[in-house]
Amino acid sequence: METIIIIVFVLGYLAITLEHNFKIDKLIPALVMMAICWALVALGIDTFPQWFDSAKHTLIENFGSLGLEEKFHIMEGTLLHHLGKTAEIIVFLLGAMTIVEIIDYFDGFSTIKSYVKTNSKKRILWIFGFLAFFLSAIIDNLTATIVLISILQKIVLDRNIRIWYAGLIIIAANAGGTWSPIGDVTTTMLWIGKKVTTGHLFVYLFIPALLCMMVPFFIASFLPAFKGTIPTPDEETIKPTSKYSSIMLYLGLGGIISVPIFKTLTHLPPYVGMMLALGVVATFAEIYSNRKFALTYDGDESADLQGHHSPVHHSLSKIEMPSILFFLGILMAVAALESLGTLFNFAGSLQTHMPMLGTELHHEGVSDLVVLLLGVGSAVIDNVPLVAASLGMFSEPIDNELWHFIAYSAGTGGSMLIIGSAAGVVAMGMEKIDFFWYLKNIAWLALIGFLVGAIAFMFTRTIF
Known part of the structure; x- marks a missing residue:
């Protein structure tokens, strides 16, 4: 049964990459793949010898000897756990995208457009590169990608040129997310799991x-x-079309930046802070728009212009829901493989069978090649379950260089494929970037950057 599930995942994965050939939106194979994988898990639950406890990041002992009812109970709990974690990301994403759309409603990005005085493609590339690198460390790589591509859509009108910028923004955002505990979901996992500290990560x-x-x-x-x-x-x-454009831009970005501060103070998940930020931004949007509050949005543009509907409902109607559903499908499908222990065994087999090449790490003698392959694997599958597996595999103490190398590899390795990272998935949805276009034009640049950074890490860890 496990083999069938893997085949379904591979076929679904291929359907996603070939969406333009099949002329089927990628969200359809993602959702179908997710549903079939979990259906097969439920049907074959009694045949699986092992089960991965995602909450504890370890395999459940003697799972095969448990009764059918107990196995179903564990499966339901695992499914609920993964749905909860996926919902956290989706709700966070919905909040961030709505804030971005509210800013756009007030033409706030015109303020940034006015700051970009150059029309040189090369200078614009570097401006957005550094913005993505530093912004992703503050507001996480996913949100930074949404914000910057939204701005880019106002500055670079030709989509054929813009997708090149979007591809490079993915690389910069994923790189910037690795040196901050809130910059990427994997570094956040390592930080919350008490494997790295903020100072040493930097x-x-x-x-x-x-x-x-x-x-x-x-x-x-x-x-x-x-x-x-x-x-x-x-x-x-x-020129901005609204006199509140600058205020809403700074208020919106300030709300997004406040999320990690809220998380640090309250220790609540980031989506709670994002909902608070959305509530504050939405309140000012309603006040500044002088529009009546409405409980429904009928999509009538003329009525909207006459002030019968709120800017918040207008912004919610503009959100890219196919990207949200695609995100749900792909994360939950990967969760099915993770629950069966497939990804855990994959990471473990790398450690067992790979030769100890390069400079070895301390304690367990984990090869650098193993960690680099985990980075490559994060591009093909997903970095979250691979990092989750590594948390249960290795027992190095806090701030050991192994954890920092894993944070780097998992965070930046996903840039090599467009569906290898959350930032890539969002960019793919926002700009309708073709999988093979990215593979041909951007993947090799991401690979070079990944390897150069890995070599640099091997030197920096000997200095500090």
């Missing part, structure tokens, strides 16, 4: 992450796509 990973971003951007700046200039927008299009 010391070990800032330089490798910076090189992981800068080297691909340096190479890309010589590519034909970034030569020349973009058309300069008319002054009227740059």
Whole structure:
């Protein structure tokens, strides 16, 4: 049964990558794959010899000897756990996307457009690269990608050029998320699991992450796509259409930036802070719009212009729901493989069978090659379950260089495929980027940056 589940996952994965050939939106195979995988898990629950407890990051002992009713109870609890974790991400994402749409409703991004004085493609590339790198460390790589691509859509009107920028933003955002405990879901897992601390994470990973971003951007700046200039927008299009545009921009971005502060103070999940930020931003949006509060949104643009509907409902109607559903499907499908212990065994087999190449890490003698392959694996599958598996596999103490190397590899390795990271999935949805276009044009840049950063880490860990 486990083999059948893996085959279903592989077929679903292929259908996602070939969406343009099949002319089927990627959310459909993602949702079907998720449902079938869990249905097969339920049907074959009595035949599985092991089960991965995601909450404790370890395999359940003697799972095969348990009764059928007890196995079903464990499966239902695991499914609820994964749905809860996925819902946390989705609710967080919904909040961030709504805030971005509210800012756009007030034409807030025109404020940033007015700051970008250059129309040089190369300069715009570097501006957005550094914005993505540092912003992702503050508001996480997923939200940073949403914000920057939204801004990019206002500055670079030609989509064929814009997807190049979006591809490089994925690399920069994932790199920037690795040196901050709130920059990426995997570093957050390691931080909450008391494997890394904020100070050591910065010391070990800032330089490798910076090189992981800068080297691909340096190479890309010589590519034909970034030569020349973009058309300069008319002054009227740059000028904000609302007198509250600047206020809403700073209020919206300030609300998003406040989320990690809220999390640090309350120790609540980030989505709670995001909902608070959305509530505050929405309140000011309603006040500034002078519109009546409405409980429904009928999509009538003329009625909206006459002030009969709120900007919040308008913004909610603009959210890219297919991307949200795709996110649900792919994460829950991966969760099925994780629950069977498949990913845990994959990570364990790497440790067992791979030769000890390169500089060995302390204690368990884990090979650098194993950690690098975990990074490659995070691009193919998902970095979250692989990091979860590593938490149960290795017993190194807090701030051991192994954990920092895992944080780097899992965080930046996902850039090599567009569906290998949350930032890539969101960018794929927002810009309708083709899987194979990314594989052909961006993946090799991400690989070079990944390897350069990994080599840099091997040097930095000997210094500190």
